[in-house]
Amino acid sequence: MQPGLNLKAALLSALLLLLLVGVWQLATLPAGGAAPAAQAMTAEEIEYAKLLGKDPGGESGGSAKAGFPTPLQFGGKVVEHLAEPFYDNGPNDKGIGLQLGYSLARVGLGFALAALVAIPLGFAIGMSPLLYRALDPFIQVLKPISPLAWMPLALYTIKDSSISGIFVIFICSVWPMLINTAFGVASVRRDWLNVAKTLEVSPLRKAFEVILPAAAPTILTGMRISMGIAWLVIVAAEMLVGGTGIGYFVWNEWNNLSLANVVFAILVIGVVGMLLDLMFARAQKAVTYVD
Amino acid sequence: MSTEAPFLQIQGLAKTYPGAAEPVFDGINFGIAKGEFVCIIGHSGCGKTTILNVLAGLEQASEGHVFMDKREVAGPSLERGVVFQGHALMPWLTVRRNIAFAVRSKWPDWSAAQVDAQVEKYVAMVGLGAAIDKKPSQLSGGMKQRVGIARAFAIEPKMLLLDEPFGALDALTRGTIQDELLRICAEAHQTVFMITHDVDEAILLADTILLMSNGPQARVAEIVRNPLPRSRERATLHHEPLFYAVRNHLVDFLVSRSKTLSHGKAPTHPPEVRPGVEPEPEPAPATPRAALHRVA
Numbered sequence: 234m235q236p237g238l239n240l241k242a243a244l245l246s247a248l249l250l251l252l253l254v255g256v257w258q259l260a261t262l263p264a265g266g267a268a269p270a271a272q273a274m275t276a277e278e279i280e281y282a283k284l285l286g287k288d289p290g291g292e293s294g295g296s297a298k299a300g301f302p303t304p305l306q307f308g309g310k311v312v313e314h315l316a317e318p319f320y321d322n323g324p325n326d327k328g329i330g331l332q333l334g335y336s337l338a339r340v341g342l343g344f345a346l347a348a349l350v351a352i353p354l355g356f357a358i359g360m361s362p363l364l365y366r367a368l369d370p371f372i373q374v375l376k377p378i379s380p381l382a383w384m385p386l387a388l389y390t391i392k393d394s395s396i397s398g399i400f401v402i403f404i405c406s407v408w409p410m411l412i413n414t415a416f417g418v419a420s421v422r423r424d425w426l427n428v429a430k431t432l433e434v435s436p437l438r439k440a441f442e443v444i445l446p447a448a449a450p451t452i453l454t455g456m457r458i459s460m461g462i463a464w465l466v467i468v469a470a471e472m473l474v475g476g477t478g479i480g481y482f483v484w485n486e487w488n489n490l491s492l493a494n495v496v497f498a499i500l501v502i503g504v505v506g507m508l509l510d511l512m513f514a515r516a517q518k519a520v521t522y523v524d
Numbered sequence: 525m526s527t528e529a530p531f532l533q534i535q536g537l538a539k540t541y542p543g544a545a546e547p548v549f550d551g552i553n554f555g556i557a558k559g560e561f562v563c564i565i566g567h568s569g570c571g572k573t574t575i576l577n578v579l580a581g582l583e584q585a586s587e588g589h590v591f592m593d594k595r596e597v598a599g600p601s602l603e604r605g606v607v608f609q610g611h612a613l614m615p616w617l618t619v620r621r622n623i624a625f626a627v628r629s630k631w632p633d634w635s636a637a638q639v640d641a642q643v644e645k646y647v648a649m650v651g652l653g654a655a656i657d658k659k660p661s662q663l664s665g666g667m668k669q670r671v672g673i674a675r676a677f678a679i680e681p682k683m684l685l686l687d688e689p690f691g692a693l694d695a696l697t698r699g700t701i702q703d704e705l706l707r708i709c710a711e712a713h714q715t716v717f718m719i720t721h722d723v724d725e726a727i728l729l730a731d732t733i734l735l736m737s738n739g740p741q742a743r744v745a746e747i748v749r750n751p752l753p754r755s756r757e758r759a760t761l762h763h764e765p766l767f768y769a770v771r772n773h774l775v776d777f778l779v780s781r782s783k784t785l786s787h788g789k790a791p792t793h794p795p796e797v798r799p800g801v802e803p804e805p806e807p808a809p810a811t812p813r814a815a816l817h818r819v820a
Contacts, residue, residue: 424612427582430600432629432679442625446616522616523661 254304261303286490302493310493325485327477329501335477337505339395339470340463343402347459351407352452355414356440359448365415372411380405380466384473394474401470406459413455417448449520457513464506479505529594530555531715532579532683536792537588539574546740548574551792552588554734554744556683559713563726564744565774566736567782572719573609576687579717580606592683602630605676607686611668613660613675619647620656623675630679646678647671649708666697673705677712684709686718690725702728703758710754723774727752728761734794735777737785745790746777751801769800 274282302310318330358365380401387397421444429439471480479502486494538550549571556562564572577583579590581600590597592604613622623643628634634642647656650670660668669689676684690698706729709716720726726733733748751766761767 422612424608424610425614427580427606427608428612428614428626430582431580431602431604431606432626433600433602434629438629443614446614449616520616523659524615 258304261301300492302496307493307496310497314494314497324476327482329479329482329498332477332479332482333501333505336467336471336479339398339478340402340460340467343399344406344460344463346399347403347406348410348456350403351410351455351459352414355411355452355455356418356444358411358415359418360444365419372408376408376412380462381469381473384470388474394476398467398470398474398478402463402467405466406463409458409462410452410455413458414448414452417451417455418444420451421447446520446522450517450522453513453517453520457510457517460509460513461506464502464509468502531558531560531593532556532717533589533591534575534579535589535591537575537578537585537590539571539578539583540586544740546787547586548739549736549742550587550788551743553793554747556715556717556732558715560732561709561714561716561718561730562732562734563718563720563730564734564736565720565723565726565778566742567738567778570736570739570742572736573687576606576685576717576719579683580604580685582606602679603682605679605681605684607669607672607676607684607689609687609689609691611660611665611672613668613671615660618657618659619652619663619671620644622660622671623647623678626675626679642678646674649677650674650704664697666693666701669693670701670704673701673708677708677714683715683717686716688719688721691721698722698725699758705729706758723771723778724761726774727767727770728756728758733774735774735782737790738782739786741788742786743788743790743792744794745782745785747794747796748773749796749798751798766800773797773799 314329318328318333320326320328321331358368383401383404384397387400388394391397391400425443425447426439429443434443467478468480468483471478472484475481475484479498483495483498483502486492486498533555534552536550537552538547540547540550548569552575564575566572574583578585579597581597581604597604613619614625617625620640620643623646624639627639627642631638631642644653644656647653650673652667652670652674655663655667660671663671669692672689673686676686690701693701702725708714709729716729718729720729727750731750731754733750734744735746735748736742737745748770750770752761752764752770756764
């Protein structure tokens, strides 16, 4: 039953993809009207059109070069990128792998710092009702702020665009982890804590051997949400600060009017985001227990 | 039983929850001798679990003192093992590691091999050797409760506290585990304090049955010394000549007398009773006893 269903689903997915590519192909067919018009133009008119960014006499067919790529052109671009993902020809021309590396490093660093702060603090908040109430107003106000709103402050105080990007990732990752950790720790079953109490377990052992494993599924859910948000935010942050990273790559290729590169980058962002999520899903599964 | 210095002594215990006009219970006095199996019976809300939690050190009483071995109980201790109502096993650990957690708490200096030997001994005692490396979720309710009992025994406590350990089990499983508990406690000469709602369970297991009047202001109204021989068994329990005398006495108390003794009308120093052996201290009000007879 199950394999049959999987096969059907895969077939349907493939069909949808084919349909999508078909529509794309149809939509980007070279427009028939533009080419013959070039013959009718005078030399000055052609020159003028070229100045406007149009290429009336272009051999590659009407919309091809600067406009939306056909699936075939896109495929060529993908092969080109994947063949040499790590080249570095100066600040505005780096391989996609290299750009991705910059983004992943920023996300990793910001996320790790956030985990370092959020998980111990969440533990403290979850264990102490006093701390919970005292910090709750701060969390409630700070949580809904778009991480990019911090960017000017970060740039002013840190005075380094790359570190500001990391800070933005930190600030957006910290809330879901903090809240989930606090919630997970606060809702550890009374019974397990009583067991630890009657066994005169030391506070450190209680934290690591009872509370942490009990709250781990909730904490990992928070980390998974955080990672999802961080990956969303890094693209926007890099578009703002520029320099390196996949977000900057998208913006740069938009400025180059290379839509094929933009589409490719979008695809890469999606795939990497999926892989990151998958990683956390695995980790989540590993710490989940059946009660 | 010697009344001089019992192993566990409860004096004038009372608990009033904040905002409540009347205490849940007060004037609780009783003692437990070493090696004695004591069951406490009473209606819901009379504070049985609170008393057990105070003995365990998990809750503070509003008044009164508890002494174990002439030392005051002031918090949780490894000297008192607790079997919780809902087994309270950690679902992310296997049976082996659940019990090892307790063993390592009691003897932090033990080597891994020593811990493992202790764990295996007590898992075998409750007959779960085959399931030692399973997670609690793979066990039935009865098996989980057995693990809970093994965990409490594995730290070799001076006293065992059981909070209605078989409440959630079906009758057949309950019977088997009762037999096991009886055997294990007899072998280890374990001192036990157990909460139950089941009259037959109390008669089977307990040497002494404490009857609590209803709350608020509940008290231990009577201390019933079980006149049945210690060699009693579940299979032949209802053939014991005194079985129905004890059973009727307990049921009468729970059905009619416990109500009339609430609000502090029960004595603070409860009388000892041996149903069927000594004449009852006060004739129970006429109740249709025959109607209460059920097949045990």
